[in-house]
Amino acid sequence: MSDTLQNTVRVTDPIERIAHWLLAGSCLFCLFTGLGLMFHTWDFIPALLGGLYAAKWMHIFSGVVFAFALAYAFVMWKKDCAFEPDDARWIAQGGGYLWKTDNLPPVYKYNAGQKLFFWFVVVFGVLIVLSGMIMWNPLAFPVAVARWSYALHALSALVIGSFFVVHLYLGTIGNPGTFQAMTTGRCSRAWCETHCPRWLADRDKGSPTT
């Protein structure tokens, strides 16, 4: 089967990867333009983009892309990211990242940390999109709603931004061999055995991957 090629396993399909990168790209772009809009010290970013006014519109446009990507990602990953009882144990042990553990429950497709990231992104993503929409035309809303939207937008950015950094680390140098999942879509079998053993087993049995 072409799925098993040179001892690698196809872990993502192209649609997933496109959605991921749309989400990540728009998020990153929003993050940087947002920082540029929020901090005068980051003025170089809007300057590169043709000024604050242009940056404002790019931020809004990118936010729209983010919103659609997020919606698609949610539909796509929500089942894989549904929590299960073992996740608690995984979290209790810090996923084995912080101290040595032997007792990690075997992960299906995504570990509890990834799920947590997903749900944070979904929740705060929804918040950031909604508050962003309100901020796009705050005059159409009661003033209290408009005011709190700004605070919520910033808070959501803070949360998503911070998780983004973690995600970036763990998806790249923190976990060698992971990055390919979102480039070629193929990871080594060994990687799969480490990170998603139950899924791999299911997959090998030919049962439907979900």
Add this chain to the structure above:
Amino acid sequence: MKKTEYVKLIDTTKCTACRGCQVACKQWNEMPALRTRNLGSYQNPPDLQWNTWTLIRFQEYANKNGDFKWLFRKDGCMHCTDAACIKVCPSGALYHTEFGTVGINQKLCIGCKACVSACPFDVPRFNQETEKVYKCDLCYDRLKDGQQPACVLSCPTGALTIGTKEAMIETAYQRLDQLDGKGVVYGDKFVGGTHVMYILSEDPAVYDKLPVKPRVPASVILWKNLFKPFTLIGMGAVAGMAALHYLIKGPHEVHENKEGGE
């Protein structure tokens, strides 16, 4: 440069609502007029607009004793020291001038409208066509030239005066004495002191659209004093921790049976 703070004092007990100020403002600032309708009040336009930076509010009011009064209040930018609009303005279009007033540079404004909702006095107004926000700048160019703002110059009755902050606060309280204490000085006790102050004949709560205890909204303080710095601090901290993790724990290696990858 030594900063001299100026305060415009609006003595509502002298205002006749002739609206000279309302027009003088438009004349000097070259703001057009829009078609309005009579909605059953002299107050027109009904509210501040992008082209109307100052507005006389007309209010018929009877106190507990049934004494009837027609209240006039000149509404417009209060020029806060602790100015929510400046706090939230991303572009630097809103700024504190050397007079302590809040200036606005429309060239910088990107039309984000953050100031519109942040303002505790509901003053800045957005123009859909130009995508800019407008409000009173207390005639910054006139002040710089030592001239009174257009509204103050036009005021027939001395209801509008301008001077240094200290002098005007003193004047305000002197006037209060003259009124046998039948009035309220409004503006010196919140948001760090405003650069527009009122002498009101009634309790502030009586007046339409006048906040009794105006302050920078909690949402703005949370946003700007907490979330904003923590966005960088948070991301920086997380990045730092990741780096530490990498250094201490190293990458999370996979037990490999075979070489993978391309």
Add this chain to the structure above:
Amino acid sequence: MTNHYIDLKNSDVILIMGSNAAEHHPLAFKWILRAKENGARIIHVDPRYTRTSARCDYHVPIRSGTDIAFLGGMINYIINNKKYFRDYVDNYTNASFLVSPDFSFKNGLFSGYDAEKRTYNKDTWTFQMDANGIPLKDPSLQDPHCVFQHLKRHYARYTLDKVSSITGVSKENLLKVYEEYSATGAPDKAGTECYALGWTHHTSGSQNIRTMAIIQLLLGNMGIAGGGINALRGEPNVQGSTDHCILYGNLPGYLKMPTASLDTLGRYLDKYTPKSNDPQSANYYQNYPNFFVSWLKSLYGDAATPENGFGYSWLPKMDDGKHYSQLHLFERMYKGGIRGLFAVGTDPAVSSPNSNKTRKALEKLDWLVCSNIFDNETASFWFGPGVNPKQVKTEVFLLPAAATMEKEGSQSNSGRWVQWKYKAATPPGDAISCGDIQIRMMDAIKTLYAKEGGPNAESILNLKWDYKDPQGNMDVLKVARQINGHWEADVEGVEKGGLVPTFGMLKSDGTTSCGNWIMSGSFGADGENKMTRRGKDDPTGLGLYPNWSFAWPVNRRIIYNRASCDINGKPYNPKRKLLEWTGEKWVGDVPDGPWPPMADKEKGKYPFIMKTDGVGSIFGPGMADGPFPEHYEPLEGPLDHNPLSGQLINPAIEIFSDESDQVHNASEKFPYVCTTYSCTEHWCSGALTRWQAWLLEMQPEAYVEIGEALARELDIANGSKVRVSSARGKTTCVAMVTRRFTPFTIEGRTVHQVGMPFNYGWLYPEDGGDSANILTTTVGDANTFCPEYKAFMVNITRL
């Protein structure tokens, strides 16, 4: 104004009645509030609570058209409580004069009434004279025939109960105002009155003012700083246009328009030059011939010679007893008797009463020439509401005029200050000034008459009309100098053409030419244009600013100012020293004549130098409707009787009785009293201000102010559209429901009053409503024919 705007700050009590000063004279209010800051009391008496009321010490609501009752009650109060200023009343008024024993007043009518002609024969309205022809006096004021006793008897009928029942003012409020105002009868107190159209726009308009004049004389408030009676006039140069008398009855400087019976200059001068046998009366109008002949010289120039009576016969003459006011003019036009009308800077289609009649009248014209800076309802009447242009024969010219800042010239404010303006920019397009229009149009007419001749062509051909500069434009300074006057011959070391420095030098022999004697002195003999002066010194500290512009007469800032001093020339109020006699001369304001004060029996003169008797007239026989003001109901009002007498309406008013002039008095069909007024944001008919976006934005459309009680009764919501109708027409506007109108209790029943601004017209803005004058009555004051815009009856229905 007897005084001037800045002088309002010198007052102790300011009664604002018949005026909405804060809204219509906002800068007058500057000085009223200045007085308030100095401790003055400010009282507003008006049917409606306005922006003025908001800043006064208190507001007293009064039913429209009952001012004489209110003020008559005050006279009664002043006399009963001895609040009058005895020294002043004795010396400076005709209170002690003995009236003819034949004079009487019965049941609302004075002696000599002719019911058919609706006029008075004034033969009994005279004083008893001594052998020298000087009026007999009773200094004790006790003689039953003396003016004071007549006054006392006349106003004894104006009891608090009666006045309250007529005016709708509570007795407490009446007493409050009476007490406070009459306190200014003290020598060191000044009370002033500010009125405007709220007094003049009545069938008893002149008598409203007369009543106040009596009060001011009783309290010694005339001629003093902070006193006087102050007409806050409504137009920028209404003082000047009145001084120059674009009026049927007067010639420039208030000279009389000749009537048919005065067929020679001699007869004319004889009639209008007053004579006094009292050596102490200056009787300044004895100089009348000097003023009149000098004016004729300005009209006909060299053609006016002693031989031809200075061209007197060329002048048009009115028929005796006939009037030619705006009301009469439109009446005649309506009946087809006017072919052509010039309407310069005016919009009668909106501003004249009974607009439906006025607009119909315009259709009868053969031609109409309008000069304006904007189009208006008069020039465009031929496509107005309900008018089919195809059926209107009128040839219409709408001439584009220069706006005020586009021309040089002078303007006189209500305080008689004549200020100079400069030309800042050229008018847009083809527009030229009204002066240029008049000059060029008259040139064309003169040319035609020169070529073709015509009846009395001399008058047109001899008209002195050399006021152009070399470029052919109006030479404003040349006109201004002609108005000031110059020598027509080499006299007393002055060359012909030299400017006359004061009207005291005008002559009746043709050696001087003066366009308007009261303006004589606006130029110095050295040629200085005093109207341009900008000196800011104020030596008296009273705000007279003697070196700012020019004030007529002879730069006098407060007229009758010698009455501010006692008979020895010492100021009654040393704190506000307007004038003082040093023993040799007067110092302070420019005095009313250089003569010593009247205690000097040889050379001294009485202070009221323009009055024949030299004193203020408490008894005023000059009025058409009685020497004492009497309350009459408006032509159209809520009452079917006059609570004070059997005479319902002013007996001396002229009644217009065309089908279009219908009146429904005390009718159930029109149960609400209506009044009209302006607002700060618009001006008069709105013909200038409705075209201005900033002003229109603030007051965009016609409205009617309705009290909450009436609105509840009629189920009218604030901001909804209503129809207001009268016997003469109907109009639709926005209802402004307000607490500022409250119902009155009149003769025991509730009477509601409403009010409408008269600033709107159909032409612009679209859907902005039409003139309130569609509703008003065709009737005017008995003396001036100033129309009744302030009291009439309407009905209101929700739409």
Add this chain to the structure above:
Amino acid sequence: MELTRRGFLKLTGAVGASSALGLNFKPVNAYAADLSKMNRIKSAKQYTTICAYCSCGCGLICSVDSLTGKIFNIEGDPENPINEGALCAKGAGFFDLTEANKHRLTKVRYRAPYSDRWEEKDWDWAFSRIARLVKDARDKDFVTTNEKGQLVNRTESIAHLGSSNIDNEECWLISQSVRAMGLVYIDHQARV
């Protein structure tokens, strides 16, 4: 009154479709977009004038651009002792009387009998036509003597109204010339 909280909402709710009215700053501003208004005032010629509304006689200062000759700012004259620089709404809006107001009349308009429209004419035509009409009406209806046979030399079929909104010198010219023409139906706004 009910213009308190509830009333207020009603007011704001109704700010509706709006379009700018009538006033055009562009011609006076086009070339000077970069100059601050204060700097333009400093280089402008200034002329004093007197307000054209109520009779207070407030002083105004017109600032005229030295390049275009156009007025670009009008405000109160602080030197004038009456208003000390202050102005009411109408005075403060004086600029809207200048040619910046697009409603200003700039051409002679003529409406022929029974016509339903205005035509534009030049001054010479207008003056000669008006003079003709005046002469025809005056000559036809001139009253040399009245019913009693007294010499009256008057024209009753031509009337003149106005104006108290023009300068003294203009008023005087009108007052003189209408008398010379023999008019008796003469009046102006002093009465209304």
